[in-house]
Amino acid sequence: MSDSNLFSEFPEVSAKAWKQHIQYNLQGEDYNEKMVWESPEGIKVKPFYTSDDLKNKPNYQVATNKEWAIAQTIYAGNATLANEKALDVLKRGTESIIFIVPSNEIKIEHLLKNIYLEHTKIYFELQFLSLEYIHKILNFATPHKNSIYLNIDIIGNLAKTGNWYFNLKQDQNTLHKILKLHTTVFSIDTTLYQNAGANITQQLAYALAHANEYLNILDKSEVALNKEHCFTFKVAIGSNYFFEIAKLRALRLLWNSLASEYSAKLTCTIIAVPTKRNKTLYDYNTNMLRTTTECMAAVLGNADVISNMPYDSIFHKDNEFGERIARNQLILLKEEASFIKNSNAANGSYYITSISHEIAEKSLALFKSVEANGGFLKQLKEHSIQKKIKESALKEQDLFDKGEKIVVGTNKYINEQDKVKNNLEIFPFVKTKVRKTLLEPIIEKRLAEVIEQNRLEDE
Amino acid sequence: MSRKNLQHIQLKKSINSNVENKTLEHVNYAAGIPPYLRGPYATMYIEKPWTIRQYSGFSTAEESNLFFKKNLKAGQKGLSVAFDLPTHRGYDSDHERVIGDVGKAGVAIDTVEDIKTLFKDLPLDKLSVSMTMNGAILPIVAFFIVAAEEQGVAKEKLTGTIQNDILKEYMVRNTYIYPPEPSMQIVAEIFKYTHKYMPKFKSISISGYHMHEAGATAATELAYTLANGIAYIKTAIKAGLEIDEIAPSLSFFWAIGMDHFSEIAKMRAARMLWAKLIKQFNPKNDVSLRLKTHCQTSGWSLTEQDPFNNVARTTIEAAAAIFGGTQSLHTNALDEAIALPTDFSARIARNTQLFLQEETQITKTIDPWAGSHLVENLTNEIANKAWQIIKEAENLGGMLNAIKANIPKQKIEAEAAKKQARIDSNKDTILGVNKYQLKKEAPLSVLEVNNTAVREQQIKNLNTIKKLRDGKAVKIALEKITTAAKQLEKENKTDINLLSLCINAAKERATLGEISYALETVYGRHIGNNQLISGIYSKEIKNDSSFNKAKELAAYYAQELGKKPKIMIAKVGQDGHDRGAKVVASGYKDIGFDVVIGSLFQTPKEIATQAINNNVIILGISSLAGGHKTLAIKVIEELQKKGKSNIKVIIGGIIPKKDHQFLYDSGIVGIYGPGTRISDAAIEILQNITD
Numbered sequence A: 001m002s003d004s005n006l007f008s009e010f011p012e013v014s015a016k017a018w019k020q021h022i023q024y025n026l027q028g029e030d031y032n033e034k035m036v037w038e039s040p041e042g043i044k045v046k047p048f049y050t051s052d053d054l055k056n057k058p059n060y061q062v063a064t065n066k067e068w069a070i071a072q073t074i075y076a077g078n079a080t081l082a083n084e085k086a087l088d089v090l091k092r093g094t095e096s097i098i099f100i101v102p103s104n105e106i107k108i109e110h111l112l113k114n115i116y117l118e119h120t121k122i123y124f125e126l127q128f129l130s131l132e133y134i135h136k137i138l139n140f141a142t143p144h145k146n147s148i149y150l151n152i153d154i155i156g157n158l159a160k161t162g163n164w165y166f167n168l169k170q171d172q173n174t175l176h177k178i179l180k181l182h183t184t185v186f187s188i189d190t191t192l193y194q195n196a197g198a199n200i201t202q203q204l205a206y207a208l209a210h211a212n213e214y215l216n217i218l219d220k221s222e223v224a225l226n227k228e229h230c231f232t233f234k235v236a237i238g239s240n241y242f243f244e245i246a247k248l249r250a251l252r253l254l255w256n257s258l259a260s261e262y263s264a265k266l267t268c269t270i271i272a273v274p275t276k277r278n279k280t281l282y283d284y285n286t287n288m289l290r291t292t293t294e295c296m297a298a299v300l301g302n303a304d305v306i307s308n309m310p311y312d313s314i315f316h317k318d319n320e321f322g323e324r325i326a327r328n329q330l331i332l333l334k335e336e337a338s339f340i341k342n343s344n345a346a347n348g349s350y351y352i353t354s355i356s357h358e359i360a361e362k363s364l365a366l367f368k369s370v371e372a373n374g375g376f377l378k379q380l381k382e383h384s385i386q387k388k389i390k391e392s393a394l395k396e397q398d399l400f401d402k403g404e405k406i407v408v409g410t411n412k413y414i415n416e417q418d419k420v421k422n423n424l425e426i427f428p429f430v431k432t433k434v435r436k437t438l439l440e441p442i443i444e445k446r447l448a449e450v451i452e453q454n455r456l457e458d459e
Numbered sequence B: 001m002s003r004k005n006l007q008h009i010q011l012k013k014s015i016n017s018n019v020e021n022k023t024l025e026h027v028n029y030a031a032g033i034p035p036y037l038r039g040p041y042a043t044m045y046i047e048k049p050w051t052i053r054q055y056s057g058f059s060t061a062e063e064s065n066l067f068f069k070k071n072l073k074a075g076q077k078g079l080s081v082a083f084d085l086p087t088h089r090g091y092d093s094d095h096e097r098v099i100g101d102v103g104k105a106g107v108a109i110d111t112v113e114d115i116k117t118l119f120k121d122l123p124l125d126k127l128s129v130s131m132t133m134n135g136a137i138l139p140i141v142a143f144f145i146v147a148a149e150e151q152g153v154a155k156e157k158l159t160g161t162i163q164n165d166i167l168k169e170y171m172v173r174n175t176y177i178y179p180p181e182p183s184m185q186i187v188a189e190i191f192k193y194t195h196k197y198m199p200k201f202k203s204i205s206i207s208g209y210h211m212h213e214a215g216a217t218a219a220t221e222l223a224y225t226l227a228n229g230i231a232y233i234k235t236a237i238k239a240g241l242e243i244d245e246i247a248p249s250l251s252f253f254w255a256i257g258m259d260h261f262s263e264i265a266k267m268r269a270a271r272m273l274w275a276k277l278i279k280q281f282n283p284k285n286d287v288s289l290r291l292k293t294h295c296q297t298s299g300w301s302l303t304e305q306d307p308f309n310n311v312a313r314t315t316i317e318a319a320a321a322i323f324g325g326t327q328s329l330h331t332n333a334l335d336e337a338i339a340l341p342t343d344f345s346a347r348i349a350r351n352t353q354l355f356l357q358e359e360t361q362i363t364k365t366i367d368p369w370a371g372s373h374l375v376e377n378l379t380n381e382i383a384n385k386a387w388q389i390i391k392e393a394e395n396l397g398g399m400l401n402a403i404k405a406n407i408p409k410q411k412i413e414a415e416a417a418k419k420q421a422r423i424d425s426n427k428d429t430i431l432g433v434n435k436y437q438l439k440k441e442a443p444l445s446v447l448e449v450n451n452t453a454v455r456e457q458q459i460k461n462l463n464t465i466k467k468l469r470d471g472k473a474v475k476i477a478l479e480k481i482t483t484a485a486k487q488l489e490k491e492n493k494t495d496i497n498l499l500s501l502c503i504n505a506a507k508e509r510a511t512l513g514e515i516s517y518a519l520e521t522v523y524g525r526h527i528g529n530n531q532l533i534s535g536i537y538s539k540e541i542k543n544d545s546s547f548n549k550a551k552e553l554a555a556y557y558a559q560e561l562g563k564k565p566k567i568m569i570a571k572v573g574q575d576g577h578d579r580g581a582k583v584v585a586s587g588y589k590d591i592g593f594d595v596v597i598g599s600l601f602q603t604p605k606e607i608a609t610q611a612i613n614n615n616v617i618i619l620g621i622s623s624l625a626g627g628h629k630t631l632a633i634k635v636i637e638e639l640q641k642k643g644k645s646n647i648k649v650i651i652g653g654i655i656p657k658k659d660h661q662f663l664y665d666s667g668i669v670g671i672y673g674p675g676t677r678i679s680d681a682a683i684e685i686l687q688n689i690t691d
Helices: A015-026 A031-035 A079-090 A131-141 A154-161 A168-181 A191-196 A200-221 A241-261 A286-300 A320-336 A350-372 A376-381 A384-401 A449-458 B061-073 B112-118 B137-150 B167-173 B180-197 B209-213 B218-238 B243-249 B260-279 B309-323 B343-358 B373-395 B399-404 B407-424 B451-468 B471-490 B498-507 B512-523 B536-541 B545-561 B579-591 B604-613 B628-641 B657-665 B678-690
Strands: A069-075 A096-101 A121-126 A186-189 A231-237 A268-274 A305-307 B079-081 B128-131 B159-162 B204-207 B250-256 B293-297 B328-330 B566-571 B594-597 B618-623 B648-653 B670-672
Touching (some): A015 A031, A131 A168, A154 A168, A154 A191, A154 A200, A154 A376, A200 A376, A231 A286, A320 B309, B061 B343, B112 B451, B137 B159, B167 B180, B180 B498, B218 B250, B250 B260, B250 B309, B260 B293, B293 B309, B399 B407, B545 B579, B566 B579, B604 B618, B628 B648, B628 B657, B648 B678
Parallel strands (some): A231 A268, B128 B159, B204 B250, B566 B618, B618 B648
16 A cells, blocks of 8 residues: 555546536525525635635745744733733743733833743733833833834724824824834734724725825835834634634735835734624623634634633623633643644635635725725725724624524523623623714724623613 | 825735645545545535534433433434443443442433433434443343334334444443454344334444543544444444445544644544445445544543633534534533533533534535645545554454454553653643643532432332333343344344344333343353553653652662562443553553552452452552542442551542542542642652651
8 A cells, every 4th residue: 555546446526526516416406595605795605615716826825933922911000910910921821911001100110020021022002102101111121122012003093082192293203203213113903993893804904004004104204114114913803713714814915915015024913812793791601612713713814922802801800710711722722732833724725715815805905995095094084984894883783683693692592591780890881972082983892782781681 | 195006906926835735645535425535415514514412411311301301492403312331331220230330420221211211202203312322232222212112203213323332342441241242243233123123223323532532543543443333334244234225324423632633634534534445345325435423522631620721622622523524513511521511511512512603604615624735634644544554453354353452452552651641741731730730729510410319219210110010021031132142143043133122121121231131141241351551651751850750769669678569550330431540550560560450340349359369559549430439438448347458549530629538538548630640649659658
């Protein structure tokens, strides 16, 4: 016996023969109707993919030797406590920290105390804009300031809050100054779009358009620095497993195409987190199942950094149990399920390669149309981005309300005995208080909110 | 502001395309067409997703029945029954050998009445029932048929599967009753009967699950399971069935562990190899070449420590089973490593499948990982490795011979020892066990079975039935079984069938124990081979510091006393899962102990006697099925009775924390739960005996 002819008694089966076989079994029923699924993005998923599907597609492989990192997101409302938590979780499997810093009162020397910056990457999410604070961070971190990702996103802040930190001019000026200090400055937070209900092509097109605003800024001012500045994309991962893998791969493909137009750095950093959109109050342990496959998709889509979401984060305050199980899900993937050595598994896959390509093409077309209409910032000010995302969210909500989009434990397979009213530590719904803002912000909303509000009333 | 015009941008044709893509022989096969690489059915989950089939067994038929009804209401489609150990081993609940085992790990069945209670108000003509039974297959299938008939459902209408895979019992699980050859005769009798009268019922499910759980690698699990399948095919053909009659009714059963992509590859390789193996019988129908399978997530991969980690483990494994193209699936509950699932944990386990089926859209295309360089290479590699092992078994004259020579068992035990050494030396991570352990575990409320109460209830029912039945008719029915078994030993007769005689006995309310004994008088009870492998553990663990320290201590002891420290490792009661015991024993042996392995299925008294006769200093008892409280204490009592309380007793296996103090108070000197490094335990033991 030799390896090459183990199955020589069986002839190869062509895609055509397989399709005919299915058609024969369908006994006259329509192949496209029965066998083809159309995704929310309008991408038609065929019942099977073969090597034929890869012909004339970009031979797209992602970098092979890069190891993804387990991150933990820590809210730094108190510098000392946040620092203690960071030091603790770094001993328990966490490799990078994402600090959410609410104000410039938080003392950076307390926050970063004793953290081995040489080996630990720190990603900031500052909820304010301050050149002085950036100076403090970088001064403290020297000589390991390469481990610091500032992740400044003035446009993301505008989309999320409806306001600039100060105003267009001052925000941009501050950004310019920061760009002279450091190379890992830019962040494009696309989680907002996902959490607000944008579909995958919208998320990618807006991510690109959003990034393109920064490329324009960079292009006009600091041409010489272009190649050094690294872009970070923060992406929320939903439950459509293979599409989410494809989404991340498409993002790199798209970034590569866009960045080369500006001679900008072709590689980008992707931080992935699970989406909030499908998480639920009822049957809340199901959230653990969701975050597991969402993290799997993040790994296989080759995210660089993954920060998992505790199963109870929409209704509980930060707690050790929820955070530990979330972190452990990533450790399990890395160390028990061999998702470390196999994070390139998607390379070659007929299906993933095909949909990555289709998603990228569709997103690119949408991006071009945003650009043709003046670009992201203009479209945001005109509220057409908000409108498009709302349309997508309503479409999804409608499918959920009709029971066509299923969320287990919430609109199907409901556990009537499940009670959560006395288990809520934080308000789990969209806050309705209206603030006067420069423009209409993009609002994150979970699919289950209305059902949950009704159930809570009945408890 | 002027912007750059970007309307000309195109996707790049190639970036980082440095990965080599070699074309493998198998990649251009399809689903639904031999050799079924990409799935047994042409449209797979697009038309019909896999069946959610949760294996369940509570200690009594009443409780199981309630559990079934609840699960069916909550979205489950098929039923799956686990039996308790005495039932597997052909003993009634009142047998003296099974005192600690009744109601453990499944439902106790003594007569047809128990099966009737089990399926009360459940329409057996509409539900698919899967029963995990191998040893006591004849009485259980007979009870099932009679219960259905008395419920008004003809046997022709019954659907479902019976495991009936006796060969793997001799290799790993050890819940056999009779020796291999007569057991294969029983398999043939089941085939003949079900082929004739129960066309919708699958009369065998060939299981790699237990090999995987016993420590076999993917290729080994695959090879021996398929080779067992061929042995059954040959048995059926010898019994007069055509290949196209037997092959389509076979189904397989895989365990799916944490090595995600290897498991996907394993399932794809399995279908191709099975098609190749069946092809040599020249079937006329392509359906005969088609491998269909049930899967269960790995129980071994679960941990008692930080048990909510098990939710993600099971999700990752379940996803692999689905990507591999399973036809039905059981997902383990997070507490399944320590107890039977509670309502709470069973819900999460079931929701794992509902979530994957309803929310992730992974059912929309067939064999989604096809083409992946990683998955295709693994498929090729596992197929070739497994083929080598299958050929080795064939060269020995088939699996029955290989089993009689104890080769598969030793190979699997060696693989298990190697794995344990990797874990003990932290080469492989088990989260919460050898890495990132919790300082303090939170207590988990688990379901506890009061096996004394279950046993008493079963005995009461048995006595009532024995009083009410026609004793003479029972006796005649049982004698007919014995006579037929004798005749069948001599010649292949087609006019008598053991199952049909067992059905008659079941109607007369003969018990499971009586029917099993009627056959045992002809066949005898099988005694397994208990050889111990050595050298594998030490080779893999090499220079681990704890291992070296244990070795030094053992050598010091031997030098001081002129002989090696002698330990006996024994399992007590009817549980045959001996991976833990065997691995520990071979680890101790490699450390430098003189190791005696206790025979399986012994009573506490027999174990005490064996320990005394062998002059051991330490007696290690392995307990898996929760018999520790009743059985381990009895062993200590027996030792005391014989004036040998100087033999120190330790206990290993799954022992809930809350029982520890009770055990220490009863005279146990050491408790070693799952996750204990063998060398750490050995050091403690050696220090204990030299004190």
